[in-house]
Amino acid sequence: MSDPLATADPHTHDTLDRATRVAAARITRGISPNAARAAWADWAAHLAYAPGRRWDLTERAIRNTTRAMMASAGLDEGFTPAPGDHRFRDPAWNDYPYRIWKNWYLSQEDWWNHATWGIRGMRPRSVDRVNFMARQVLDMVSPSNSPMLNPEILNRTRATGGANLVTGMQNAVSDVAAQLRNDPQAPSEAFQVGRNLAVTPGQVVFRNHLIELLQYSPQTERVHAEPILIVPAWIMKYYILDLSQTNSLIGWLVAQGFTVFCISWRNPTPEDRNLGLEDYRRMGVMVALDAVRRINGPARVHACGYCLGGTILSIAAATMARDGDDRLASITLLAAQTDFSEAGELMMFMDESQVAFLEDMMWDQGVLDQKQMAGAFQMLRAQDLVWTRAVRRYFLGEEEHEFDISAWNADATRMPYRMHAEYLRGLFLENRLTAGRFAVEGRVIALRDITAPFFVVGTEQDHIAPWRSVYKATLFTESDLSFVLTSGGHNGGILSVPGKPHRHYRMGHRPVGRRYMDPDSWQEGHPQIDGAWWTAWADWLAGKSAPETVAPPPMGNRAEGLAPLMPAPGSYVLQR
Numbered sequence: 001m002s003d004p005l006a007t008a009d010p011h012t013h014d015t016l017d018r019a020t021r022v023a024a025a026r027i028t029r030g031i032s033p034n035a036a037r038a039a040w041a042d043w044a045a046h047l048a049y050a051p052g053r054r055w056d057l058t059e060r061a062i063r064n065t066t067r068a069m070m071a072s073a074g075l076d077e078g079f080t081p082a083p084g085d086h087r088f089r090d091p092a093w094n095d096y097p098y099r100i101w102k103n104w105y106l107s108q109e110d111w112w113n114h115a116t117w118g119i120r121g122m123r124p125r126s127v128d129r130v131n132f133m134a135r136q137v138l139d140m141v142s143p144s145n146s147p148m149l150n151p152e153i154l155n156r157t158r159a160t161g162g163a164n165l166v167t168g169m170q171n172a173v174s175d176v177a178a179q180l181r182n183d184p185q186a187p188s189e190a191f192q193v194g195r196n197l198a199v200t201p202g203q204v205v206f207r208n209h210l211i212e213l214l215q216y217s218p219q220t221e222r223v224h225a226e227p228i229l230i231v232p233a234w235i236m237k238y239y240i241l242d243l244s245q246t247n248s249l250i251g252w253l254v255a256q257g258f259t260v261f262c263i264s265w266r267n268p269t270p271e272d273r274n275l276g277l278e279d280y281r282r283m284g285v286m287v288a289l290d291a292v293r294r295i296n297g298p299a300r301v302h303a304c305g306y307c308l309g310g311t312i313l314s315i316a317a318a319t320m321a322r323d324g325d326d327r328l329a330s331i332t333l334l335a336a337q338t339d340f341s342e343a344g345e346l347m348m349f350m351d352e353s354q355v356a357f358l359e360d361m362m363w364d365q366g367v368l369d370q371k372q373m374a375g376a377f378q379m380l381r382a383q384d385l386v387w388t389r390a391v392r393r394y395f396l397g398e399e400e401h402e403f404d405i406s407a408w409n410a411d412a413t414r415m416p417y418r419m420h421a422e423y424l425r426g427l428f429l430e431n432r433l434t435a436g437r438f439a440v441e442g443r444v445i446a447l448r449d450i451t452a453p454f455f456v457v458g459t460e461q462d463h464i465a466p467w468r469s470v471y472k473a474t475l476f477t478e479s480d481l482s483f484v485l486t487s488g489g490h491n492g493g494i495l496s497v498p499g500k501p502h503r504h505y506r507m508g509h510r511p512v513g514r515r516y517m518d519p520d521s522w523q524e525g526h527p528q529i530d531g532a533w534w535t536a537w538a539d540w541l542a543g544k545s546a547p548e549t550v551a552p553p554p555m556g557n558r559a560e561g562l563a564p565l566m567p568a569p570g571s572y573v574l575q576r
Helices: 010-028 033-048 051-072 098-115 124-140 151-160 163-181 249-255 277-296 308-322 352-365 370-380 382-395 404-409 417-429 519-525 533-543
Strands: 202-207 211-216 228-231 260-265 301-306 328-334 454-459 481-486 504-510
Touching (some): 010 352, 033 124, 033 352, 051 098, 151 163, 151 382, 163 382, 211 249, 228 277, 228 308, 249 260, 249 533, 260 277, 277 301, 277 417, 301 308, 328 533, 454 533, 481 533, 504 519, 504 533
Parallel strands (some): 228 260, 301 328, 328 454, 454 481
Antiparallel strands (some): 202 211, 211 260, 481 504
């Protein structure tokens, strides 16, 4: 007698398993509970075999409790918030009884920070995870979040007769209603694309299903012969590099006499679920490079990639080098990683369990939704982006001040299922690019094959692409390379407009054949320079260009089928 189960379709079982994980992912916002449980189990198991550490934690608990009691009685200055923690900056937190809540909370925060830091034998990723999760809970229970314990809220309520709470309730109802309707965030009224954002004049000169290629109108009578092709990240709208008229890298480059082209990525829908990483290289970078050459002529191209755009540009450049394609005059990487072994806080939960969880969620949706991506970034800075924002909006009744960069930040994009799954697994999880296992068109590529000079920029406070990770480009390449470490974070550090105060950077040069220098030694050996790194980059680009300037190229090339289609910023950037 045959086994009735032997004829069962295994795909049915797999679909059931995936559907179950999808249901769980909707509750956890894509965070794998297995990853969290494993981290805490690792911590608890190693703490159980560390009596010295438990003794140390007991002593620290006694010291912290004693100090909190003395601070509450005014006999000790108490605990000081960590640098950058602005929750207790109101002077009233030093008054009684608020100083009690503040010091007891900070004593607990200090203890948990110490308790969840490395125990001998723990997996490093488990250390990061338990510290992160403890920090999330502590941020949630902070007395600064309570209208009954926060003196700033109480004083504002007395001063306004409770009007701040009425306004806050209106804000809360509005936000909850928008969440229940699943409405996308309304575009900013103060900042609008095409009106006061992304306003550098230009034309869309090419369009396919994945990109629009923007060519910017010349602003000088003569230009450098070599154009610049900018490859932004598809996780963001391109106009982070073309914000307001006074805060635009693209506009500034054009004013310096460069011919600038920029890719504007399509905002994918569930119908684009099968677009892969290779499609982004072939239909994005390579097609754009072909169009630039057909418009600008035979001069080689300065290619610039930002964030994930720099990663796909590196893959494209290594493929070109493997195949003997020498059309690149130089490669600039802005806060872009080529090695993902130390990829920052986003790597914290990136293991097989987490990637499988995300893959199943995207398999169900077809895309990774912009709200899910925004939630992940908010978790990394929950203290500022979640709780402090909630206090100001719902209890203090304050409207958020809008800036060009905050309007851009709210204009998020989606990512196709296949591409993002390949990116997470092939680069984040398995780090194939620098491990010699990343294949394009069936053949492995290597960054060391690239002979074009590099200009690599890292930012000091980057929590998405930490500068030491970005610096690893010096470890896996052999061509001429200049590295810049600039002040600011992932976005603010790149938007370093000349003339803006409190800007500085360090810059070093590694010629061909020089031995590797570790990042800390590099930082110690290169003095700080006041000002913006943009000017150093423009000088570097000019030095890698032909000495003679030329007349600007035409806008598009009708003879090559590249007639201007519409004015910049185009149509893809407006997709929601």
